[in-house]
Structure formats: structure tokens, C-alpha cells
Amino acid sequence: MKRKRPRAQRETSAGGVVFRRPPDGEPRFLLIRDSYRNWGFPKGHLEPGEPPADAARREVAEETGLNDLVLHGPIRVIDWYFRFRGKTIHKFCHFFLFESRRGECVPQTEEGISDCAWYSPEEARRTISYDNARAVLEQATAMVQALAHVADGSAPEQPA
Template structure:
């Protein structure tokens, strides 16, 4: 069985013109990125934007693709699942910034290098290269 999810690294420029990157805190207390499963009839891009909107309250527009994460896991009913997660660099263009408390604990904006520090300190290892790729596209040099 194959399962496809999508999400993104959301960014904005605040009132002072400073670049900020969004991170979420998931239900396990880990730093993460908004993402979720593709629904029937959706494109991968539509999934990414819907999941960002549902989890963070923000509408966005895709700037570019960042990368994909692929792995396998054992599902109790379906057996071995091939999981594919597509990540995009997404510019925040509207909405009200708030966490979907049913799925995540919190959502906030960070200066890019602070976001990188938090990711390295308490994020999932497979998200290191996703956030690093987004930061590189935004003009910051980081190494995984």
C-alpha cells in the first residue's frame, strides 16, 4: 500500500520586514512542520495548502518544492505501507494564525536561525534536510 502526505515550510515577513519561519509543536511535544494525508481528488499541492490551513489557520501560496521524505512503516490492518511526504516552501498570504488543537499543541513564528536551532534541538531527524532546504531557498546557509 502507498500513502501520500504533503505539507510545507511556511514563511512570512513580519510588520518590521523581518523574515520569519513557522514551526509547529506536535501532539508529542516535538518541533515539526504542518503536513497530512492526501484526500481523494486532491493534488499533492492542494493537500499541502489544505493541511497548512487546517493545522495553522493560514492560507498560503506555494513558492517551490523543497524535497520528499520516503519511508516504510508497518500498519496493523494494511501491513507494510510505503509512505511519501512532499514538502513545499509556502508563503503565508492570509488567514488567522492559530493551532488546530485537536492535532497539534502549538504554532509560532521564528527568526530563521532560531527555527533551525529549535529543529536541530527537538525536531524529527528526517525534517532536518527539509527545513535546511527551505532555509537555503530563503538565502540562509545551514548544513545538516
């Protein structure tokens, strides 16, 4: 018999998957370490009336000090359930792909961020703490590869 979930309070947040293109050509993705010691992407609540893409940009800046961001578009929305102060929360998080040319992140400890660092796609996949964030990374990696093909005029490899 399938167990019903208790009635949940819905929350919406937004986050940014930030990448940069170093001289060696392999993209690097920005990860943060939060107050729970988990690695993931900068994200947070929307302010009243704030569009998700604007909230994602603001959260990246607040948590990492990066504000030279170029928006490349939405990645996906993920959702999960958790308990907080005795309530069941159903959280939806809109993720957006941003590019940073500066690349120097500074963890904003007043935001609960203890570290931030740039990782290759494979290193990021191994470092990220949550499966649903790994799925966001996979999609973001594909988007970055497509952007590189557009920029250099090449065609992406087709599966055999």
C-alpha cells in the first residue's frame, strides 16, 4: 500500500550553476559548501515579486561575491521534501546557467557559506552532496558543451 505524504508547505527558490572557461578549455563549475557542510550550487528564496532568474543571480552574488554573471538560460526545476521545525516542506528550486569571466569566488560566511571552489565537470559530479544537484550538473554540462559548439562553429558528436 502506498503511503500518502503529509500535507506540505510549498516553497520556491532559485539557484545558479556558474561556469567559467579557463585557458585549457575544460569548463569549471562553481560549488559552494553550506552551513551543513554539503557541497552544491548557490541558491535561496525568492523575494516577493522577484523573478526566479533574478533571484538566482542575487543568490550567487550574495553567497560567492561573484556579480559579473552572464545568464545563458534556465536549466531545470528540481523538487524535494524535507522537515523543518516540525513542518513538511515541498521545495521547488529553479536553476539557471550563468557564466563568470572573473572566476574569483569569496565564500560569504555571513550567508553560511564556508567554502567555494571551481571544479571540472567530473570533479564536481564526485563532490556534489545531492543526487538531484548532480542531475542539474549533467544538464548544465551539456548546455556548456552546446554553447562551445555554437561559439566555435563545430557540430557536437553524435552517438553511434
